Amino acid sequence: MKKLLPYWLVAPYVVHMLVFVAFPVVFSVVLTFHRWNIISPMEFIGPDNYVRLFKDRLFWQALFNTFRFLLVHIPLQIGIALGLAELLNRTLRGAAFFRAAFFLPVIVSGVVVTILWQQLLSFNSGMLNRLIAGIGLPRVAWLDDPAVAMYSIAIMATWKNVGLYVILFLVGLQTVPPQYYEAADLEGATNWQKFRYITLPMINPTIFTVVVLSTIGGFSLFIEPYIMTEGGPLNSTLSAVMYIYQQAFQYYHMGYSATLGFFFALLILAVVAIQKRYVEQEI
Amino acid sequence: MSTFLRYFLLILAAASFVYPFVWMLSASLSSESELGNLTLWPVGFTWANYVTVFSKIPLGRAFVNSVLVAVITTGLVLISGAMTGYALARLQFRGRNLIFYLIIFTMTLPFQITLIPNYITMVKLGWVDTYFALIVPFMLNSLSILLFRQAFMSLPQALIDAARLDGCGELRIIFQILFPNILPTVLTITILTFMGLWNEALWPLIVIRDEPTMTMPQLVTLFSVGGRADGQLTVKITAAVMLAIPIIILYLFFQRHFIRSMASSGLKD
DSSP states (O other): OTTTHHHHHHHHHHHHHIIIIIHHHHHHHHHTTEEOOSSSOOEEOTTHHHHHHHHOHHHHHHHHHHHHHHHHHHHHHHHHHHHHHHHHSSOOTTHHHHHHHHHHHHHSOHHHHHHHHHHHTOTTTOHHHHHHHHTTOOOOOTTTOTTTHHHHHHHHHHHHHHHHHHHHHHHHHTTSOHHHHHHHHHTTOOHHHHIIIIIHHHTHHHHHHHHHHHHHHHHHOOHHHHHHTTTOSTTTTOOHHHHHHHHHHTSOOHHHHHHHHHHHHHHHHHHHHHHHHHHHHHO | OOHHHHHHHHHHHHHHHHHHHHHHHHHHTSOGGGTTOOOSSOSSOOSHHHHHHHHHSOHHHHHHHHHHHHHHHHHHHHHHHHHHHHHHHHOOOTTHHHHHHHHHHHHHSOTHHHHHHHHHHHHHHTOTTSHHHHHGGGSOOHHHHHHHHHHHHTSOHHHHHHHHHTTOOHHHIIIIIIGGGGHHHHHHHHHHHHHHHHHOOHHHHHHOOOGGGOOHHHHHHHHHHSSTTTTOHHHHHHHHHHHHHHHHHHHHHHHHHHHHHHHHHHHHO
16 A cells, blocks of 8 residues: 555546547547548548648748747847846835736736737727827728738737746846946946846846747737637738637648647747757857 | 936836726726727716626626636646645655656647647547536646645655654645645645636637636637627727736735746746
């Protein structure tokens, strides 16, 4: 009994892992070689799903959209989070209040944030366009222009998440020993030099974390385009997960949908591995 | 940088994160024609939007579902996470390292790969449109096991030895003797799990079609894309306000813990 005890304690985990992780991974690979609408029997079709994937315009569109999202989201996220963390990295009155304020959108559901931004970004009555028109500039078609809509969603996602990264950068900045800056001051270093040669190398692990989490976030984007634009206009905001969802639950192409999921998962792991090498060597 | 400029920028930033929420609340209490106003206070004060939302969707029922699902699942995550975490931290057994590495591996696995197969599992088990589909897949998670493991490792062995001498069983040791010593970890896991479940919309959209079983995020999502809001933005915003209020109230009470919990999960990855 005593010997078996550890196994009883880990049994729930093992069973759960087998049912909800191990089996799905194996089954996902099986599904990629089949055509199936869940109701009729599975039909083996060899590598057809993969062939189809490479020729599927919408798959490439979703990938391209994710790329455009990350292109704006990652630099914006790092720039703003680092800037705000730098502002907060002093003994300041009200620092706790500012931290809490920046964090507010982080804890709220993406559903709420998206409905809110739908109003902010609306062409005619939106708050942003009213401000822009108020100072005499032309209104921006934030959500109606295929060339702009994905960037609007990237800005919204930054607004939602940046509070978390402010905290991570603050933790990172506080690991830099003040003596380093004092030594640099004695040598007559400029603020930029101090930032470039002391701060940046020291917070490199945090930058890596932010890049990885944002990348995974970009590939996991779903509810934002689903509510905001339903993937439009002209599929310009169709995200990876939205396309998986459409294939599975609008067309009941379970095999093809699983192929998309499998492929996107591999892609995420590959991109993160590349980022790990690149970001860690770069700075 | 002068202190004045520093404060000016911080206040500007804080306002850009907080003001939109205040505006939402005020818009939900205003009539539709006043929507474009950039005001803090409701214009033409009315409860009409709330009446409309409740008459169109069973939001009260969805609230109860959300609370049930989030509370039960969080409880199960705490129990199962503590059991596994304790075994990994304090007991010697064959396969311990294997399980530890499996947990690390499953944490890095993108959910895109398991999404469709897990839906099929739900179909085959007959769990579509049941609470099981909302609870069981989430009742265990790798992060909570790792956090528990870390917390249990930091406790002195004497605490466990003393309890064993008193004749305590291992389950009693975990939940009665050790739990009070790792309350910060328990709180972290509670917050992360509860918040994640409260805000989750994708999985419910996949496994629930039956309105009385829906949780709030799903119901509000379908309401806002399904045309039942008749294109009225204020009504959509009102539904969003009701989804946000419970978690914001919790945040007001446990602000520091929310921030610490989220930061610790971010740093883990």
